[in-house]
Amino acid sequence: MLTTAGPAGADSDATGLARAFADAAERHGVPESVLLGVSYLTSRWDGHDGAPSVSGGYGPMHLTDAATALATASEATGGHHAHGTEDARGDTSRPLPPPSPGPRNAPDAGAVPADLRTLAEAAELTGLDPAELRTGNAANVAGGAALLAAAQRDLGHPASGDPADWYGAVAAYAGAGTREAAEFFADEVYAVINEGASRVTDSGDRVTLPPLAVVPDTRTADALGLPAAPRDPRVECPRSVSCAWLPAPYEELADGGYGNHDQARRPASQSVDYIVIHDTEATWETTLDLVQDPEYVSWHYSLRSRDGHIAQHVAGEDVGWHAGNWYVNAKSIGLEHEGFLTDPDAWYTEAMYRTSARLVRHLAREYDIPLDRHHILGHDNVQGPTDANVPGMHTDPGPYWDWAHYFDLLGAPFRATAGPRGGLVTIAPDYETHTPAYEDCEGAGSPCAPHGSAAVRLHTAPAHDAPLVRDPGTHPGDGESSTGVNDVGARASAGQQFAVAERRGAWTAIWYLGQKAWFHNPADAPTAVNARGWVVTGKDGAATIPVHGRAYPEAGAYPADVPVQPVVPLSYEIPADQEYAVGLRTDSEYYRAVTFDPAGHQVVRGEEYFQIQLGHRIAWVRADDVELRRSSH
Structure with missing residues (x-):
């Protein structure tokens, strides 16, 4: 049995969720490392309190019941570019009105494909009630183990104790429609098994997968019979990911306008200096629908939550309309990640983080882009081109995007580069334990559920009860910064670097929007590391x-x-x-x-x-x- 542990501070004997993995693995004859690896890639072992993911997946094993999820969904289907007042093109010489497409049709609950109703199959295999599989972590893990064991049987393989023999069953678990996508999912599961992982889940359980050297038998995926179509030569993706070409339209419109991007000759015409990280605020189906609308806006890549599959829409040499600032658009590539910034666990999956990191590494090599937060931006880090634009700029991917984990996957972790008196700091809170309170996740004034965050809060003085610093650009007039999840006025995020203005005990002040901004940075739980570099004055x-x-x-x-x-x-x-x-x-x-x-x-x-x-x-x-x-x- 693998070494796992229960809630933080518990005995080393496996309890809680960790025990559920061990019991389910033993009962269904699935190697525990395989079960843990599959769960980590789909949910990072979180149960999400019974809430469904974007594809109707429930619990640590992401058992799908899209019909039930659709019946209770209340998705705003306009996509995040339809929210607020931002002109995604961001060019005052050719401004666009805020996109306001009509509502898109939600998928028909009566025509849900098999890969989006695996929970029903798990219920049949285990005899467990579907409601329990949706809301009970232990039941959900048992259901996932049963599905893996069934896939192994269907492929004609015995329930081997060797993790290497389960590659085909893991590939089947993805529910992918192509061999490329299924094998990417399986490859990443085995990468997790080889690397190991450990974290405290949203149920308070410490789960650990120690590194285990495994070379999977990839031939076991042959029996899946999935189509292996040749990759479209127009896609610009690394070979290690699943990537398809789904072009955004470049059409001349009746009124003399055109959409929804600009043709260019980058990097010959101008350098590509930035990669901009977005979330879609819509489902995968809605996202693809929108980017194919010639009167909407555009971005270069979309990434699917459940398995990390990529669709490319705009060639890297061309300019997408995505960042709300024409200067940034002309020099950037935009990546849209399926998800909602107020609901990170159910949407920002490990599979998507890993695929995105592979894609960004590839693009960084192609365009000579440094892997740092000066060049890898969130949409929320893009400045408004003029004062009038600043208040309406977008705020995704928000405070719950795990920048530190993302840069670990990029191979560029946030590390100290100076001693204790360094003139710069790199913001770097511990995501799992750093849980500042936010509100407005479920409507104005509603508290957000406690959650790890990549952002620190900034005050006017070194005290938690001191007022937040003001951002007169995002809050013109007398508006004050707030703890709203979409309010970036008093926030610094992981990886961002600032010049140090003062240090006082457990607090550090940085120069921020023309003022001293203080954040809590105690020695026993630091939220930043010291750095050196260039500054201007x-x-x-x-x-x-x-x-x-x-x-x-x-x-x-x-x-x-x-x-x-x-x-x-x-x-x-x-x-x-x-x-x-x-x-x-x-x-x-x-x-x-x-x-x-x-x-x-x-x-x-x-x-x-x-x-x-x-x-x-x-x-x-x-x-x-x-x-x-x-x-x-």
């Missing part, structure tokens, strides 16, 4: 540092046939003696693309800018307005 004699929502060229850089785009600083007041962490140095750039025919598109370049971590969102400063220096050590 104001020029001698200057009173403030002008900051911009986009790095556009100066007027003199534009040719006569390209209208000059205004270079107007945002209204943030940044005293010149403050310091801000530098992400990159870049030439200013404007991509002129307002016609359907890309032959008329032009790229204008001008003076240099630095990208800085201004607040929760990035911003840009003109190199001529600041001094660049190394942070203190």
Whole structure:
């Protein structure tokens, strides 16, 4: 038996959920490592309090009952680009109205495919009541073990005690329609088995899968008989993931407009500096429906929650309309992850995290993008291009996206790079135990369920009861920051770097939106690590540092046939003696693309800018307005 443990602080003998895995493995003849590996990839061993996932999956084994989930669902089907006022294209020279597609039809509960009703099969195999399988973790684990054992029998293989013999059954468990997708799922399960994993689940149980060297017999998947169609040559994905081509339309519309992206020649025309992480705020079916609408907006890739499958919609050389800031769009690739930021456990699956990390590593190599939080942005980190845009910018993937785990998978973990007096800090709370309270998950004022978070809360003084810092951009007028799950006004997220303003006991202050912002950072439970790097400060004699929502060229850089785009600083007041962490140095750039025919598109370049971590969102400063220096050590 594998070494597992129950709730934190319990005896080393397996209890609770850990005991359920051991008992189910023994009863159904499934190696416990296989059972734990499958569950980790689908749920990270969480039960979600009986709530279904985006594909109608329940419990630690993600037993699917989509008909029941659909009967109780209340999904807003407009997709996250239909929420708020953000112009996804983000170009004032060709602004788009907020997309407002009509409601999409929900899947018919009476026509649910077999892979989305595995809970009924588990009920038949175990004799357990479907309601118990949906809400009881131990019953759910037993149901998953029964399904794996049945798949092994159906493939004509004995219930071997060797995990290597179960590759085909694991591939079958994914319910995938292609061999590529099924084998990716199985490959990742065996990667987890080889790497090992340990965490405290949402039921309070400590579950541990020690590393186990296993080379699976991949031939056991042959009997599945899944189609193995050749990969479309247009997809730009690593070979290790399941990836399909589902193009976004590039059509000229009747009114002279066009949608829903721009053709370009990146990186020859302009460099790709960013990868932007989104969530869809919609199901997979709705997401694919929307991106194929020529009057909607676009992004490059969508990732499916239940198995990590990828659909590519826009070529990497072309510009998607996804980030709400044209400068960022022109220099980025957008990844939409199926999910809802207020319900992370049921949607941000390990399978999706792992596929996304593989894709981002691939894109980073292709476009020479550094793997850090200056270049790998959340949609919520993208600055509004002008003051008018800032309040309506989007807030996904939100405080529950596990940035530290994601960067571990990217092979770029957040680590200290300086001593205790480092001039910078990298935000790095322990996701599992760091649980700041949020509200508005189930409507205005409603408390969110306690949950691990990648974000720290920022105060005006070193005390928990001190007011939150204000963000006059997101809260114009006298608006105050709040603990709302969508309020980024007083928030710093894992991986972001800030210049240290002061240290006082268990509290650290950073320069943030022109003010000192304090976060709790005790030595016995640190929420940041010390770092060194480059910072900018104001020029001698200057009173403030002008900051911009986009790095556009100066007027003199534009040719006569390209209208000059205004270079107007945002209204943030940044005293010149403050310091801000530098992400990159870049030439200013404007991509002129307002016609359907890309032959008329032009790229204008001008003076240099630095990208800085201004607040929760990035911003840009003109190199001529600041001094660049190394942070203190």
